[in-house]
Amino acid sequence: MPTSICPECSEEVYVDADSEQGDVVSCDECHSSLVVVGLDPLELDLSSGDDDYDSGDDFDAFDADQY
Numbered sequence: 001m002p003t004s005i006c007p008e009c010s011e012e013v014y015v016d017a018d019s020e021q022g023d024v025v026s027c028d029e030c031h032s033s034l035v036v037v038g039l040d041p042l043e044l045d046l047s048s049g050d051d052d053y054d055s056g057d058d059f060d061a062f063d064a065d066q067y
C-alpha cells in the first residue's frame, strides 16, 4: 500500500492503491483530512474545508462522478 507524509504531523499516511487525484484520506495520527494532489510521487495536501473543496475547478469532475 502506498504511503505519503502527512503535511500536518509528518507521519506516514497509508493511501489506497486505487486512489485517484482528488480523493480525500484521513491521517491516522492527527485525523486531518488530506487530499491526494499527486500520484507519482504520491503527494498529500491538507483539505481546507468543504467549501474550498467544492469550488475547486480541478475537483468538479470528481464531484460529478461521485455524487
Ligand SMILES: [Zn+2]
Pocket: 006, 007, 008, 009, 010, 011, 027, 028, 029, 030, 031, 032
Ligand atoms: Zn497527520
